[in-house]
Amino acid sequence: MATEFLKTGWTRLRQGVATAVSIRRPGSYLLLFRLESMALLTRVLNKSEHEHVLSRISTRIDEALKSDLTHPAPPGFFAVTLTGIPKAEAMTAARHAQLQGERMLAVSGRMITPVLSGLVMPNAEHPHNQTALIAKGCRILEWMESSLLGRIRFSDPIGGDAVSPVAQPDHDDSFLPLFQPVIFCYSGRVTGFELQGGKFGHVANMDSLLSDLQTANDRSCEIPVLPALHEARKALHFWDKADADIPRLSINVPDAELQAPDFANRVIDELMRMKLPPVRLVLRIGGSEGSDRASPSLRANLRNLREIGCRIELGGFGIGHNGLDQVRQLAVNSVRIDHSFVFCCDMDPVQQRTVRAILAMAKQMELCTIAEGVESPEEYTYLAQSGCQEAQGCAIAPPMLLEQTLDFLARQREKAMSLSDTRREKFG
Numbered sequence: 001m002a003t004e005f006l007k008t009g010w011t012r013l014r015q016g017v018a019t020a021v022s023i024r025r026p027g028s029y030l031l032l033f034r035l036e037s038m039a040l041l042t043r044v045l046n047k048s049e050h051e052h053v054l055s056r057i058s059t060r061i062d063e064a065l066k067s068d069l070t071h072p073a074p075p076g077f078f079a080v081t082l083t084g085i086p087k088a089e090a091m092t093a094a095r096h097a098q099l100q101g102e103r104m105l106a107v108s109g110r111m112i113t114p115v116l117s118g119l120v121m122p123n124a125e126h127p128h129n130q131t132a133l134i135a136k137g138c139r140i141l142e143w144m145e146s147s148l149l150g151r152i153r154f155s156d157p158i159g160g161d162a163v164s165p166v167a168q169p170d171h172d173d174s175f176l177p178l179f180q181p182v183i184f185c186y187s188g189r190v191t192g193f194e195l196q197g198g199k200f201g202h203v204a205n206m207d208s209l210l211s212d213l214q215t216a217n218d219r220s221c222e223i224p225v226l227p228a229l230h231e232a233r234k235a236l237h238f239w240d241k242a243d244a245d246i247p248r249l250s251i252n253v254p255d256a257e258l259q260a261p262d263f264a265n266r267v268i269d270e271l272m273r274m275k276l277p278p279v280r281l282v283l284r285i286g287g288s289e290g291s292d293r294a295s296p297s298l299r300a301n302l303r304n305l306r307e308i309g310c311r312i313e314l315g316g317f318g319i320g321h322n323g324l325d326q327v328r329q330l331a332v333n334s335v336r337i338d339h340s341f342v343f344c345c346d347m348d349p350v351q352q353r354t355v356r357a358i359l360a361m362a363k364q365m366e367l368c369t370i371a372e373g374v375e376s377p378e379e380y381t382y383l384a385q386s387g388c389q390e391a392q393g394c395a396i397a398p399p400m401l402l403e404q405t406l407d408f409l410a411r412q413r414e415k416a417m418s419l420s421d422t423r424r425e426k427f428g
Contacts, residue, residue: 178399250282278309339373
């Protein structure tokens with residue numbers, strides 16, 4: 001009995017050591033990604049739009065991995081080989097590529113966030129085996145359990161390793177903070193960022209993610225205000241430390257929280273505790289048709305927060321109940337022109353008349369105007385020439401991770417300096 005016990009113990013120890021060594025040993029790995037909801041995308045997008053989505057995702061994955069070893073794969077699949085790295089690094093690289101590939105895309109006026117499932121497999125490194133290995137990986141991804149959709153997994157079809165997902169947060173309350181820049185239309189200077197959130201948890205029904213392509217899909221999430229304040233403090237500190245000169249950050253405030261009688265006091269207490277200057281915070285209110293904007297507590301909260309220096313911004317201006325009456329009642333500092341009016345404003349005369357009317361009204365009321373959902377350089381140019389003060393959208397930059405903002409800011413500073421030099425040469 002004792003001898004058998006010792007044999008079992010030594011066997012497990014050798015297996016554990018072998019596993020640890022294999023995780024650290026450099027090798028070659030095939031990374032395979034599958035775009036979920038291909039059937040739905042095929043139904044709602046035309047051929048050129050569909051090809052555009054696939055091309056953009058492929059480019060983002062390649063840029064994230066910085067690998068030239070890409071391989072042909074069936075439609076909706078993306079295959080890349082990484083060499084000379086350990087298994088753990090291959091898994092990390094796959095997760096990074098997934099995050100980049102899942103960034104929002106603007107396609108003909110629709111905002112789409114792709115959902116990618118991924119597989120990491122040891123690569124045989126023999127060219128004649130690549131096609132067979134990719135085919136095996138595609139079959140694994142096509143037949144995987146619905147609970148594993150949208151995850152990165154490791155599998156060795158040859159060695160028989162069990163398929164295991166990468167450890168990822170999967171509860172619905174977790175979110176990935178993303179930041180989308182807002183720029184001053186005339187100079188190109190970055191005036192701030194908007195904090196957005198994408199769900200880390202993955203749902204089983206991928207078709208529901210793209211049920212309404214006109215809006216952010218189900219993977220976007222509404223971040224509660226207190227967690228958003230913590231992310232705001234972290235981001236502003238990050239930019240200050242890098243001398244990035246970001247004056248303010250915008251966070252969305254759900255009407256349900258605004259109606260709580262103690263909301264303003266809780267926010268003020270948190271700002272004081274975090275030593276976050278209120279003047280650097282923009283509270284963006286949007287709400288839904290069912291929200292009670294006439295609530296005395298909601299208006300009192302907004303008034304108290306504005307008095308300490310917070311800016312109040314009305315999102316989606318011009319649609320639903322976010323109209324002129326809300327500007328008057330809520331005493332906002334700025335309005336966001338809804339993307340439905342911005343879309344094709346460079347070509348559509350009706351859109352142009354609507355935009356000009358909003359800009360004229362905002363000027364009379366001394367409100368700052370921000371165009372949201374700007375998707376093309378032509379739209380941006382028209383808005384700037386029409387007198388819109390600020391703009392935000394994928395034509396400028398998509399939502400990005402905090403660490404990616406510094407690279408964007410460096411590029412944007414170069415653009416702004418180039419624009420300034422051009423104007424000096426033109427006007428003297």
